[in-house]
Amino acid sequence: MSEAPWLIPLSPLIAFAINGILGPRYLRRATGVIGSLGILTSFLLTIGLWLDLPKEDSKREYILYRWLESGSLKIDIGFTLDELTVVMLLVVTGVSFLIHVYSNAYMEHDNSFARFFTWLPLFVFSMIMLVMANNFLSLFVFWEMVGVCSYFLIGFWHDRDSANNAAMKAFITNRVGDFGFAAGIFLIFWNFGTVNYSEVHASIGTITSGVATTIALLLFVGAMGKSAQFPLHIWLPDAMEGPTPVSALIHAATMVTAGIFMVARNIPIFEAAGISLIIIGGIGAFTALFAATIAVTQTDIKRVLAYSTVSQLGLMFLALGSGAYVAAIFHLATHAFFKALLFLGSGSVIHSMQNEQNMHEYGGLKSKLPWTYATYVIGGLALSAIFPLAGFWSKDEILAGAFFKGASSNGDVLFLLFWIMGLTASLLTAFYTFRMIHLTFHGMPRNRSLYDHAHESPWLMVLPLVLLAALSVAAGIGLGFPPEHGVIHDYLQHVVHSKHFELTGDSTIIISLAIISTAIALIGMMAASAIYQRGRPSPEAMGRLFPVLYTLSYKKYYVDEMVDILIIKSSKAAGFVLWAVDAKLVDGMVNLLGWTVKAFSSIGRRIQTGQVQNYVLIMATGLVVSLGIIMVMQ
Amino acid sequence: MADYLNSYLFIGAILFTLGAFGVIVRRNIIVVLLSVELMLQGVNLSLGAFSTFYHDMGGYMLVLLSLAIAAAEAVVGLAILVALSRHVDEFYVDRLKSLRW
Numbered sequence: 001m002s003e004a005p006w007l008i009p010l011s012p013l014i015a016f017a018i019n020g021i022l023g024p025r026y027l028r029r030a031t032g033v034i035g036s037l038g039i040l041t042s043f044l045l046t047i048g049l050w051l052d053l054p055k056e057d058s059k060r061e062y063i064l065y066r067w068l069e070s071g072s073l074k075i076d077i078g079f080t081l082d083e084l085t086v087v088m089l090l091v092v093t094g095v096s097f098l099i100h101v102y103s104n105a106y107m108e109h110d111n112s113f114a115r116f117f118t119w120l121p122l123f124v125f126s127m128i129m130l131v132m133a134n135n136f137l138s139l140f141v142f143w144e145m146v147g148v149c150s151y152f153l154i155g156f157w158h159d160r161d162s163a164n165n166a167a168m169k170a171f172i173t174n175r176v177g178d179f180g181f182a183a184g185i186f187l188i189f190w191n192f193g194t195v196n197y198s199e200v201h202a203s204i205g206t207i208t209s210g211v212a213t214t215i216a217l218l219l220f221v222g223a224m225g226k227s228a229q230f231p232l233h234i235w236l237p238d239a240m241e242g243p244t245p246v247s248a249l250i251h252a253a254t255m256v257t258a259g260i261f262m263v264a265r266n267i268p269i270f271e272a273a274g275i276s277l278i279i280i281g282g283i284g285a286f287t288a289l290f291a292a293t294i295a296v297t298q299t300d301i302k303r304v305l306a307y308s309t310v311s312q313l314g315l316m317f318l319a320l321g322s323g324a325y326v327a328a329i330f331h332l333a334t335h336a337f338f339k340a341l342l343f344l345g346s347g348s349v350i351h352s353m354q355n356e357q358n359m360h361e362y363g364g365l366k367s368k369l370p371w372t373y374a375t376y377v378i379g380g381l382a383l384s385a386i387f388p389l390a391g392f393w394s395k396d397e398i399l400a401g402a403f404f405k406g407a408s409s410n411g412d413v414l415f416l417l418f419w420i421m422g423l424t425a426s427l428l429t430a431f432y433t434f435r436m437i438h439l440t441f442h443g444m445p446r447n448r449s450l451y452d453h454a455h456e457s458p459w460l461m462v463l464p465l466v467l468l469a470a471l472s473v474a475a476g477i478g479l480g481f482p483p484e485h486g487v488i489h490d491y492l493q494h495v496v497h498s499k500h501f502e503l504t505g506d507s508t509i510i511i512s513l514a515i516i517s518t519a520i521a522l523i524g525m526m527a528a529s530a531i532y533q534r535g536r537p538s539p540e541a542m543g544r545l546f547p548v549l550y551t552l553s554y555k556k557y558y559v560d561e562m563v564d565i566l567i568i569k570s571s572k573a574a575g576f577v578l579w580a581v582d583a584k585l586v587d588g589m590v591n592l593l594g595w596t597v598k599a600f601s602s603i604g605r606r607i608q609t610g611q612v613q614n615y616v617l618i619m620a621t622g623l624v625v626s627l628g629i630i631m632v633m634q
Numbered sequence: 635m636a637d638y639l640n641s642y643l644f645i646g647a648i649l650f651t652l653g654a655f656g657v658i659v660r661r662n663i664i665v666v667l668l669s670v671e672l673m674l675q676g677v678n679l680s681l682g683a684f685s686t687f688y689h690d691m692g693g694y695m696l697v698l699l700s701l702a703i704a705a706a707e708a709v710v711g712l713a714i715l716v717a718l719s720r721h722v723d724e725f726y727v728d729r730l731k732s733l734r735w
Contacts, residue, residue, distance in 0.1 A: 610730070610731030610735075611727065611730070613657070616657055616658055
């Protein structure tokens with residue numbers, strides 16, 4: 001497989017082409033099968049790559065062809081074949097395949113079925129190319145392409161205004177991040193003369209730490225846009241306008257993880273700029289806590305999951321900032337499993353409740369949707385990081401990493417604060433997760449007519465749920481035990497090795513931290529159960545208890561409103577001012593010019609009387625004057 | 635003979651000035667044409683005086699030319715007058731101002 005790695009992205013691309021060209025007219029239902037098979041092929045080829053991964057450095061980069069060459073700038077379409085690529089590809093293709101299978105049933109009644117299976121494989125293609133890229137420019141091209149596919153898929157139901165607006169919001173917010181990203185890439189080229197990963201990493205010592213910090217922070221701005229960190233998180237909750245499989249794939253498992261992948265891929269750059277890691281960790285911790293506080297009050301089931309994703313991404317960035325790079329990738333993988341599971345499960349619920357997404361219309365669904373319920377609870381336990389499910393191992397490693405950096409003498413004490421923020425976020429995560437589960441599946445059904453019509457989803461939807469649930473249970477222990485020395489750590493150690501602080505690896509600390517975080521999660525779970533298990537406190541009732549906090553949380557801290565005032569309205573106002581200058585001032589001056597000419601000419605033209613005798617007089621006078629001057633000169 | 639030359643030139647100048655005055659001031663078109671002729675005659679007189687005084691036939695040659703031209707120009711002017719008479723009632727120069735601004 002290392003001989004022809006280009007086959008891996010090729011099969012989804014072919015699926016896209018076939019579905020795009022022939023799909024709507026001729027293939028309809030078959031597009032779903034074609035798409036799924038394309039992704040399955042990629043997955044199997046990735047396993048082939050995994051088994052055949054080259055060890056010598058020279059073989060670990062595969063150049064497909066030289067794209068452009070201009071002076072000293074040489075850019076290829078190339079692939080990096082190393083362990084990090086393999087891990088990411090396994091996650092991406094594996095989860096994508098399950099979601100394709102699921103979508104065959106979920107989108108069954110949709111008129112644009114073929115269009116869905118055109119964009120979805122295109123997205124997987126772009127994501128694969130992004131992950132396999134070997135230089136920054138390639139990365140950037142496919143970074144943008146996944147954004148484009150996200151735009152198409154969020155706005156899939158384009159007859160809805162809200163979907164179109166959400167798609168535009170996602171793309172524009174991404175673009176803001178990409179502006180920083182592009183600036184970082186320019187700086188990289190300016191300083192290194194190349195954009196190739198291996199060459200940049202090798203010569204990282206040749207630049208000052210100031211330049212390295214600027215580059216690192218600019219690259220991180222790009223990651224903030226793509227991975228929805230504050231304040232560029234605003235697009236992700238609105239992106240829930242897209243179909244649920246889209247939310248599961250793009251906004252939980254793959255596209256949003258591109259930012260984390262990019263940072264992990266370029267660890268030498270970020271380590272050369274020590275302060276950038278502190279900033280990354282800080283923003284990650286803040287976003288984790290911030291989003292978790294919003295998720296607590298949301299009523300739309302998909303929004304809860306969206307803010308949860310933002311929060312978990314924050315935790316992954318916290319891991320990166322703490323030097324626990326393997327933990328970040330580990331959590332990326334486990335999160336992909338259980339978050340996709342939760343999204344697909346919520347899709348199952350939404351599907352059976354005839355597209356109702358407000359949790360306050362749910363209730364008591366566990367008897368109607370047993371498989372969905374069981375897998376959903378597993379996903380929820382994994383998200384809340386309850387031992388021994390997958391989330392426990394990865395999240396705990398993140399928090400431990402933050403603690404190690406905070407408490408060690410060669411670390412940074414600020415990370416103790418981040419550790420506490422992460423713990424609080426975990427508490428809230430457990431709380432809102434089980435609030436969601438109780439409101440949806442327990443208690444009495446609140447909308448009788450919807451409840452009566454609810455039924456379990458077809459097996460094509462349930463099977464991926466079961467598989468993802470199995471992964472959510474097993475992946476944690478399988479990959480991450482024992483902590484710091486599990487399968488995934490050993491596998492990634494060449495490419496991504498976590499930073500070692502003074503206290504890293506101390507097993508007593510690890511165990512005590514694990515106990516603390518499990519206790520915190522259990523407290524959150526029990527609080528949610530105590531409040532929500534039986535009945536349903538209405539949002540208004542809960543809101544009356546803590547009015548200010550509730551409003552702040554429910555209204556998402558008014559971030560969207562502030563963006564509207566600070567950026568949108570001020571841009572419009574500036575535009576209006578500029579219009580006024582152009583239309584009134586500039587045009588006015590041109591008009592003034594014309595008026596002046598007219599004024600002068602209206603005076604000057606009076607000499608044209610039309611009477612010949614006047615002309616003769618003037619001529620004669622002129623003649624006399626000239627003769628006089630000549631005679632005087634003599 | 636020399637001092638007599640000045641007298642001839644003086645008269646020629648008077649003729650010319652009277653003609654110019656007439657062209658500028660008089661309102662009747664026919665009088666204007668007459669005044670133009672008068673200007674030409676004044677010039678002719680001066681030319682003839684010079685020619686006699688300096689015993690050079692060139693002066694009288696030019697007078698011949700000038701007379702011919704004066705005649706031709708008078709013809710053209712009167713032809714235009716005749717054409718004009720079809721469009722206006724009275725021949726007052728200051729009424730002909732359609733080429734005004």
